[in-house]
Amino acid sequence: MFSAFTNSLKIPELRSRIFYTLALLFVARVAAHIPLPGIDPHPLQLFFADQTANAGAGGSLVGLYNMFTGGALIKGAIAALGIMPYISASIIFQLMTAVVPALSRLQQEGDVGRQKLTQYTRYATVVICLVQGALLILALENPSRLFPGYDLATYGPIVMVGKMGFLITSVIYMTAGTMLLMWLGEQITQRGIGNGVSLLITVGILADVPGAAATTYQLFFAPIGVTRLGLPEGIIMVLMFFLVTMGIIMVVQGQRKIPVQYAKRVVGNKVMGGQSSFLPLKVNYSGVMPVIFASAILLFPQQIFSQIGAAFNIKFLVEFSQNLLRGHWTYYAIYTSLILFFSYFWVSVMFKPIQIADDLKKYGGYIPGVRPGEPTAQFLDFIMTRLTLAGAVFLTVIAVMPDFLLFELNVPQRIAIFFGGTGMLITVGVILDTMRQVETFLLQRHYDGFLKKGRVRARSTKQGMTGDALSTEALMKLALPMLVIFFIGIAAWGIRTFAL
Numbered sequence: 460m461f462s463a464f465t466n467s468l469k470i471p472e473l474r475s476r477i478f479y480t481l482a483l484l485f486v487a488r489v490a491a492h493i494p495l496p497g498i499d500p501h502p503l504q505l506f507f508a509d510q511t512a513n514a515g516a517g518g519s520l521v522g523l524y525n526m527f528t529g530g531a532l533i534k535g536a537i538a539a540l541g542i543m544p545y546i547s548a549s550i551i552f553q554l555m556t557a558v559v560p561a562l563s564r565l566q567q568e569g570d571v572g573r574q575k576l577t578q579y580t581r582y583a584t585v586v587i588c589l590v591q592g593a594l595l596i597l598a599l600e601n602p603s604r605l606f607p608g609y610d611l612a613t614y615g616p617i618v619m620v621g622k623m624g625f626l627i628t629s630v631i632y633m634t635a636g637t638m639l640l641m642w643l644g645e646q647i648t649q650r651g652i653g654n655g656v657s658l659l660i661t662v663g664i665l666a667d668v669p670g671a672a673a674t675t676y677q678l679f680f681a682p683i684g685v686t687r688l689g690l691p692e693g694i695i696m697v698l699m700f701f702l703v704t705m706g707i708i709m710v711v712q713g714q715r716k717i718p719v720q721y722a723k724r725v726v727g728n729k730v731m732g733g734q735s736s737f738l739p740l741k742v743n744y745s746g747v748m749p750v751i752f753a754s755a756i757l758l759f760p761q762q763i764f765s766q767i768g769a770a771f772n773i774k775f776l777v778e779f780s781q782n783l784l785r786g787h788w789t790y791y792a793i794y795t796s797l798i799l800f801f802s803y804f805w806v807s808v809m810f811k812p813i814q815i816a817d818d819l820k821k822y823g824g825y826i827p828g829v830r831p832g833e834p835t836a837q838f839l840d841f842i843m844t845r846l847t848l849a850g851a852v853f854l855t856v857i858a859v860m861p862d863f864l865l866f867e868l869n870v871p872q873r874i875a876i877f878f879g880g881t882g883m884l885i886t887v888g889v890i891l892d893t894m895r896q897v898e899t900f901l902l903q904r905h906y907d908g909f910l911k912k913g914r915v916r917a918r919s920t921k922q923g924m925t926g927d928a929l930s931t932e933a934l935m936k937l938a939l940p941m942l943v944i945f946f947i948g949i950a951a952w953g954i955r956t957f958a959l
Contacts, residue, residue, distance in 0.1 A: 466901055473652070473900040480651030483643045484662050490538040490636055491531035491663070497625050498535035498599070502614040506606060507533050526882055529663025535599075535617070538636035540591055542659050545641045548583035550748070552576060557808045581641070588637045592630035653893035661889040664882040667873065674873045696870075696878075703860060703879050707887045710853045713742040715846055717839070722823045736824075738815070740843055743850040745805035747884040750858045753797035754881070757783065757790070786866045795855050802851035803844075812839035857884060 468474050494500055507525070525532040528541030556562040556576070565572035599617045602609040618625070640659055647655030678688045717738040761783035768776030782789040816835035818824075825831045829838045860879030864870040876882055 467897055470900060470904050473897065476650065476652045477897075480647050480653065480658070483647050483651065483655075484658065487538070487640055487643050487659055488529065488662065488666070490639060491529050491536050491666075492534060493537050494535045495537060495539070495629050495632055497618060497620040497629070499615070499617060499619055500533060500535035503533050503535065503599075503602070503606075503617050506602075506609055506614050526664055526667075526876070527660055529666040531663075536636070537632045538640060539595065540588055540633050540637045541663065542637065542640045542644060542656055544587040544591060544637050545580070545584045545644075545656065546660075547587055548580045551583065552580050554808060581638075584637065584641060585634060588634040589630060592633040593626065595633070596626050596629050652896055654889065657885070657889040657892065661886050664886055668877075671873045671877055674871050678871070678874075699864075699878060703857070703883065704887060706853070707857060707884060708891065710743050710850065711884075711888050711891060714739040715742065715842060716740075717842065718827055719819065719824045720827055722825070738819075738826075738839075740839075740846055741850075742846050743853065744810060744843070744847065745802050745850065746888070747854075747881055748805055749798045749801035749851065750854055750881050750884065752801045753794055753858075757794055757797060785862055791859060791862075794858070798855050798858065799848075799851045802847050802854065806843060806847050810843055812836040812843065815839060854884075 467477060524541070524543065527543055528539065531538045531541060552562065556566050562576065565575050568575075596618070600621065602611070602614075602617055641656075644655030644659050647653065647658060679693060717740060719736045719738050721734050721736070761780050764776045764783070765780035767773065768780060779789075781787070783793070784790060813836045816832060816839065819826075819835060820831040826835055826838065829835050857879045858881070861872075861875040864875040864878055865872055870878075
């Protein structure tokens with residue numbers, strides 16, 4: 460595997476793509492550290508540090524958004540909105556294409572239609588940025604609305620000026636920051652390596668790795684008299700990290716192969732068809748979207764019930780709102796139900812068995828033992844329903860894993876988020892996708908890829924493609940880069956500490 464990294468630099472085109480990607484990611488990280496004029500981010504950072512120590516901010520919607528922006532939100536940076544407005548606009552149009560006939564026709568018109576949809580998505584991104592930017596600046600002027608528990612007397616004001624000009628200029632700066640990130644993501648996708656938008660989110664998530672490594676170092680090398688972890692706990696954490704990473708890889712790459720047979724047909728003087736292939740159905744078809752939707756929606760009832768109960772002195776609503784916080788069984792029961800619901804909702808919107816059955820019938824394909832047409836659609840729908848249940852159960856386990864470490868094993872929030880949850884799902888998926896693209900370049904130039912056994916296969920496997928499932932050795936090698944990054948951070952912190 461390590462020779463693959465060396466071989467990557469031997470191919471001129473791949474080398475230039477890698478360096479180009481790293482340069483643009485560096486620009487994106489710089490934008491996440493340039494503060495807006497008129498904002499003092501130190502009170503907000505101090506508040507988040509206190510809330511994270513008490514396991515509060517990490518589970519909030521603001522904490523989730525801050526993780527996706529790579530900490531730009533609590534720094535009051537020009538990229539405080541991150542790339543999420545563009546992601547939101549893309550999801551909105553992706554869902555609308557399933558219900559709006561005009562957008563569905565555009566999607567089927569090829570490159571011209573997709574360019575038109577991309578243009579609409581950019582316009583929607585600007586609108587979302589303007590709305591979210593204005594609401595964010597107004598909330599920062601009165602932080603207790605956006606950050607429950609924020610006390611001005613304790614932490615101090617965040618916004619240092621209070622003029623209308625500040626609101627307008629700040630919204631313009633943040634909109635420009637998001638559009639810059641959107642442009643960087645598109646350039647990485649076209650001229651770099653990997654999916655640009657996904658890489659921007661992943662780099663933002665991994666930006667906290669040094670901080671997590673420092674916290675881990677403090678857990679194991681705390682001064683005498685302070686509670687610290689020993690060697691057994693360290694071994695358990697490493698094993699759990701490997702198991703969670705391997706589990707995510709297996710389910711992200713897992714697919715059910717439906718055999719497809721194409722009938723022979725005579726076209727002129729040639730005999731076409733007669734080939735065997737398969738139709739890949741992903742186990743985790745909806746990806747990480749159900750977890751994001753469930754986390755976001757579950758926070759609104761808690762805040763609403765808490766404010767109504769406090770305003771009208773309704774004790775029942777106050778207690779119920781407390782049960783909707785992380786660490787209570789009511790929260791996890793509703794959380795699990797929402798993940799299950801959104802998993803099936805996403806599949807029902809995006810997966811179209813009737814269209815797939817019609818396409819198979821159109822090109823002379825059929826599933827052995829299943830009649831073409833409506834029976835094929837019913838068969839695919841039945842298979843996808845069972846796969847979705849397995850994927851939803853997996854998502855629930857991974858989403859709850861950080862909370863289990865946090866509340867049951869008292870692992871700090873900063874470390875627990877790297878043992879599951881939304882960030883881990885996104886990080887593993889993007890790393891797999893990027894490694895697959897690099898491996899494609901290597902194999903085209905007759906170099907060995909990252910794995911000699913069990914290739915990093917595409918999530919949507921092409922017809923006629925075959926291959927064995929990922930072996931245990933392959934999974935261990937895929938998990939190794941993330942573990943190396945983790946321990947490099949620990950070593951760097953240790954060297955810095957002893958140097959001081």
